[in-house]
Amino acid sequence: MTPSHAAPPVIAVVGPTGSGKSDLGVELALALNGEVINADALQFYRGMDIGTAKITVDERKGVPHHLLDIKDVTEEASVADFQAECRAVIADVHARGKRAIMVGGSGLYVRAALDVLEFPGTDPVLRKRLEDEWETFGLAPLRARLEKVDPISAGRLGDARRVIRALEVHGMTGRPFSSFMPQREYFQSALQIGLSVDREVLRERLALRVHRMVDAGLLQEVERLDAAGLRRGKTASRALGYAQFLRVLDAEASVPEAAEETIVATRQFARRQLTWFRADPRITWLDWQDPDLVSKAVALA
Structure with missing residues (x-):
């Protein structure tokens, strides 16, 4: 796909979880004759509604x-698949004379859609061999090889999954995984609007949001999704809230303990997003609590 120079800029609303991105995306779409494209990896999943704070039909x-x-x-969610799907949706929205407004806090997914970014393929046989080595000998030999x-990449990547992926890419292409990292070059013209937050206010807001999720039936949602195969999903099973409340189903934690673990993990995630x-x-x-937030965002667009 080649970039379109005639299309209007893609608008991306970004920022930490709980900062009001979804609401701003809707207001921008209403003001600019636009349509919203989700860039939150966990909101791809059917049934993961309460725990992802997915925007409701009424709120849209x-x-x-x-x-x-x-x-x-x-x-499993794939950044490479999302890149192709999102760019196809952007092209369709623009072809119909609408504005494409991407909303989400999954940083790499946003970069994949907006920036010039190449994704190497996969080699299941090589991946399996590397995973077997990890299970047999641990991570240290694999990390030494990556170094x-x-x-x-060895200096950036900490967990086994990413180390294995870096070695897989090198084994397939002969190129270091770090050479595939995105540059700050837009694939097509874009405007990114970030929501700047008061961190202490956000901390309290995230705690309140988790408690509201519990009151709204998060445990029951996790129980339903567990019956639908949640644990088999490599992406979905690790989601904030879902991983913690699976432990409740396994009698490894109480609901208050799982809620507190979710609050801590969500705050840490918000810091990483920022x-x-x-x-x-x-x-x-733009200030997330500015009473003129929508008008200022519209002016930028």
């Missing part, structure tokens, strides 16, 4: 939303 105010509820919880062929987005100088930041 009639604005079309794309790439919501497109996967079963047993399916020899790709010291940049670090990710703050590193991108192209983002224009």
